[in-house]
Amino acid sequence: MNETIPTCRVTGHITLDDQDIYDPTLDVVRLRARVGMVFQKPNPFPKSIYDNIAYGPRIHGLASHSTELDEIVANSLDRAGLWSEVKDRLDDAGTALSGGQQQRLCIARAIAVDPEVILMDEPCSALDPIATAKVEALIEDLKGRYAIAIVTHSMQQAARISQKTAFFHLGDLIEIGETKQIFTSPKEEKTRDYITGRFG
Amino acid sequence: MTETMIFSALVILSVLGFITAKRRSLNVAGGNISELHSLPRHYGYLASLRTILPGLLILVLWLLLGSAVIESMILSALPQSLFLETGTNAQALLLNKIRLVVEHGNKFGDNPDILEAATHYSSLYNKGLWGTFSLSISIALIGMFTAIYRIKPDFRARSKVERIMLLALILSSVIATLTTMGIIGSLIFESVRFFQQIPLLDFVTGLKWSPQTALRADQVAASGSFGAVPLFVGTLLISFLAMMVAGPVGLFSAIYLTKYASKKVRSIVKPLLEILAGVPTIVYGFFAAITVAPFLRDTGTIIGLDIASESALTSGFVMGIMIIPFVSSLSDDAITAVPKSLDDASLALGATKSGTIKQVILPAALPGITGAFLLAISRAVGETMIVVMAAGMKANLTVNPFESVTTVTVQIVALLTGDQEFDSAKTLSAFALGLMLFITTLALNIVALSVVRKYREAYE
Numbered sequence: 001m002n003e004t005i006p007t008c009r010v011t012g013h014i015t016l017d018d019q020d021i022y023d024p025t026l027d028v029v030r031l032r033a034r035v036g037m038v039f040q041k042p043n044p045f046p047k048s049i050y051d052n053i054a055y056g057p058r059i060h061g062l063a064s065h066s067t068e069l070d071e072i073v074a075n076s077l078d079r080a081g082l083w084s085e086v087k088d089r090l091d092d093a094g095t096a097l098s099g100g101q102q103q104r105l106c107i108a109r110a111i112a113v114d115p116e117v118i119l120m121d122e123p124c125s126a127l128d129p130i131a132t133a134k135v136e137a138l139i140e141d142l143k144g145r146y147a148i149a150i151v152t153h154s155m156q157q158a159a160r161i162s163q164k165t166a167f168f169h170l171g172d173l174i175e176i177g178e179t180k181q182i183f184t185s186p187k188e189e190k191t192r193d194y195i196t197g198r199f200g
Numbered sequence: 201m202t203e204t205m206i207f208s209a210l211v212i213l214s215v216l217g218f219i220t221a222k223r224r225s226l227n228v229a230g231g232n233i234s235e236l237h238s239l240p241r242h243y244g245y246l247a248s249l250r251t252i253l254p255g256l257l258i259l260v261l262w263l264l265l266g267s268a269v270i271e272s273m274i275l276s277a278l279p280q281s282l283f284l285e286t287g288t289n290a291q292a293l294l295l296n297k298i299r300l301v302v303e304h305g306n307k308f309g310d311n312p313d314i315l316e317a318a319t320h321y322s323s324l325y326n327k328g329l330w331g332t333f334s335l336s337i338s339i340a341l342i343g344m345f346t347a348i349y350r351i352k353p354d355f356r357a358r359s360k361v362e363r364i365m366l367l368a369l370i371l372s373s374v375i376a377t378l379t380t381m382g383i384i385g386s387l388i389f390e391s392v393r394f395f396q397q398i399p400l401l402d403f404v405t406g407l408k409w410s411p412q413t414a415l416r417a418d419q420v421a422a423s424g425s426f427g428a429v430p431l432f433v434g435t436l437l438i439s440f441l442a443m444m445v446a447g448p449v450g451l452f453s454a455i456y457l458t459k460y461a462s463k464k465v466r467s468i469v470k471p472l473l474e475i476l477a478g479v480p481t482i483v484y485g486f487f488a489a490i491t492v493a494p495f496l497r498d499t500g501t502i503i504g505l506d507i508a509s510e511s512a513l514t515s516g517f518v519m520g521i522m523i524i525p526f527v528s529s530l531s532d533d534a535i536t537a538v539p540k541s542l543d544d545a546s547l548a549l550g551a552t553k554s555g556t557i558k559q560v561i562l563p564a565a566l567p568g569i570t571g572a573f574l575l576a577i578s579r580a581v582g583e584t585m586i587v588v589m590a591a592g593m594k595a596n597l598t599v600n601p602f603e604s605v606t607t608v609t610v611q612i613v614a615l616l617t618g619d620q621e622f623d624s625a626k627t628l629s630a631f632a633l634g635l636m637l638f639i640t641t642l643a644l645n646i647v648a649l650s651v652v653r654k655y656r657e658a659y660e
Contacts, residue, residue, distance in 0.1 A: 001548060004540075033550030043541035046564050055559065056549040106545070113549055 001037065003028075012173075016117065033060060036110030036118040036146075041126050042102030044094035044109075049086050052094040052105055053077060056113035072112055080108030081138050100131025107138060111146070118142070120150040124157065136161050155195060159183050167191045201326075206259055206333050210340055214252035217344040221247030225351050238358035246357045247347035249364050255340035262332040270324045271295055274317050387638060390631035397625045398426045403632060405429065409595035409606075411615060411626045426629050428636065430595040434512065434605030435637075438587060439580040441516020441601055442523060446576055449520075450527025451569065457528070458535045459557055470532075477525035485589030488518035493590060500602065510592040510604040519586050523576045530575065534568025535561060567651050574648030578641040584609040608637050 002008040014021050021031055044052050053073040056062075063069035073090070077083040082104045086097070094105055103123055110118055120139070124132040139148060139161050152158050158165050159179060166176040167190075175188045186192045193199055222244035229235040236243075275291055294314070301318035302325075351357070395403070406427015453473065457466050493514045500507030507513065538561050546556040562569070592604030593614060615630040 001544060004544065004547065029550055029552050032548055035548075037544075037548035039541060039544060039548075041541060043539070043545045045542060045545065045560055055546070055551075059549070059551045059555055059559070109545070109549065 001032070033113060034116050036113065036115035038103070038106050038110055038118065038120040038123045040122040042099055042106050044097070044102050044105050046093065046095055048091045049077075049094050049097070049105065050090040053109050053112045056109060060113055062113065076108040076112040077105075079111055079142065080104045081134065081141075082108055098131070100127050100134060103127060103131070103135055104138060107135070107142075111142065115146065117147045117149065120148060122151050122153065125153065132157075155183075167194065169194070201329050201333055203259065203263065203329070206329075206336060207256075209333075209337060210252050210255040210259070213255070213337070213340050213344060214248040217251040217347065218244040218248035220344075221348050221351060224348055225357075228351055229353055235353045237354050237356050238361075242357040242361050243347075243351050243355075245361045246364075247344055249361065250343035250347040251340045253364075254343050255336035258332060258336035258339060262328065266328050266332070267325075270321065270328060273324065274298065274321050277320065278317055279313055384638070387631055387635045390628055391635040393623075394625060394628035394632045397628070398632075402426065403428050403629075404636075407597055409611070411611075411629055424625060426625065426632075428608070428633060430597040431606060431608045431611055431633065432636070433597060433599065434591070434595070435581055435607040435609070437512050437599055437601065437605055438516045438519060438591065438607055439577055441512060442519035442580045443573065443577060445517055445520025446523040446527045446580075447573060450524045450572075450576075451531050453524070454528045454531035454535055455557060455562075458532055459553070459561070470529075473525045473528055476521070477529075479522075481522065481583065481585035482589070484518050484522050485585045488514050488586055488590035492518055505602060507602040508592070508604040510590060511602050512591065512605045513601040515587045515591040515607075516601065518590060519580055519583055522583070522586065523579055526579060527572050527576045530572030531565070531569045534565040534572065537568065538564045567654055571648045571652035574644050574651065578644035578648065581644070582609065582637060582641050584613065588613050608633050612637075 002010060010022060016031070016034065019026065045055060047055070050073055053076050054063075054069055057069060057072050063072055074083060074087075077086060082101060085101060086092075086105075094102065097105060103126075107118075107120075107123070123139075124135050127135065136157065139150065142148060143161075150158075150162065162179045164176065165179045165182040167174045167182065167186075167188075169190060175182065175186060175191045177187075182191065183195055186195060222240045225236060225240045225243035226233070233240065275294070278294065294317075297314055298318050298321055301314060302322050403426050406425060407429050408425040408427045409430050410425050412424055453469075457470060461469065493509045493511070496511065496514055496517075497507050497509045542560050542564060543556060546560045547553070551559065587607045587610050591610055592606050593610065594604060594606060595611070596603055596605050598605060612630045612633050615627060615633075620627045
């Protein structure tokens, strides 16, 4: 997704199952189907709730008939903890939901195509604490099934929901390790300064 | 003394007022601007407006009413016998004679009464002009001096200037609105006169258009039939053909320019497309009549189709080219207005670029694109020059694009070109056609604008 931003510059490697994702011969469309993404700001399509979820399965032909598609939609919404809230109004516009619901809709949309990895780019920064708690609980639920990489500015959130933490500063990877270790005995001075609140 | 001189004097006075007031405001404040309620130039503006506006008002009144008042005074002074000699329209004729004498001297040997009236006329005119001069200048001076005299640190000059500017803005919009209403009013008024002669129902549902009416009782001519259906069918046919060209080409070029083209290509192609919008429609008319029409006719002959040289296809095609930039730039706006986050969402789900455009971008931009199309159609319906040059004159009720059809605008041009008497059904029918056309485009525009507005709210 970086290449859609004109000023983006990447150094180093990112691999998924030993495959370099910046390999120019790689089909990014296939890659994106394997890696789901949730954005900072909830961005549901201006379609119905149902169509929002069904969009991914439709383009990948995951459902051969409409009952199967219904099932995928219901499952995804259920796993995203949204089913009970929206099951009676699947035809309403996705944009009419509240911010927290929209974000969970976006997560449901991402898991509907059954990706291997889900990237979350500050998924809670536009949400209030209660909605944040719901999304975090959802991440907690999902992490058994998917590899989730989450970007956050909130150290408490990182400490709460992650097993491994990587600390980036101005685009450089400073330190990576078990969450417990990072937050209790960081190796790098910068990491210590950050987690003790000396800057940032 | 002329009106121009009065005007120049007023301008000079108002500049003087500006300079004096600005200087005085600084003096009053003792050189300390923060003492003043408003900036010095606001005091200047106020003084200059107070000077020029009342003076101008007097001048305008003189220009509007002066000669009418003088003429009625002259006419009432003329002996009654003169009116009897010249018969009908006597007043206008006499006035014309008097004016000729005033301007060129006594070259035509008119009778002494007229000569006397002419002298009387010029003396009255001169008096009026001098009166206007002294009145407007003195009012201007009074305005200037009061404005300057009232300058004190707490005098709110800025508020007053803003008030005057507000009035000017209101006046401008009132003029614009009243003009529009006047135009519509004249259209309706003349149409009503037409519908008194030809029933509305005959006009709207009639299938035969042949506006030739007998001018004299003994003339052998068609009694005239005013069925507007063939004209509207022709108009819609040509507009439809135009949209068949402009719709896909405009929309696809907008998609290419917004989603695929590099910045460099876009910066070249977009202005080029917009040049198309700047080509005068009469040039498109040449193009249609001289290049496209023979080409289509000859191609038709080769493949065995009988295409008239004034076929609807020609006008439709060229009109389509004309409205391409219209469709493409409005669709461009609609597509650009779709937030990038939707693009991202779709791509992140593994959709292809074309899939994203088809499934997400275009549906989201659809209301805007619909609005663009409707505006383009209303443009095509009202377009005149191309069809005058390239479409036919004969009202042919057909939907075959290879045949010649005529449009509402072509008929209006034909009806109103040359000398006309404005009481026959033939001439008045042009107004009825104009009214119908106006209603059609107005309705299209209202629908288009409301669709576009609805769409704007969607992402805010």
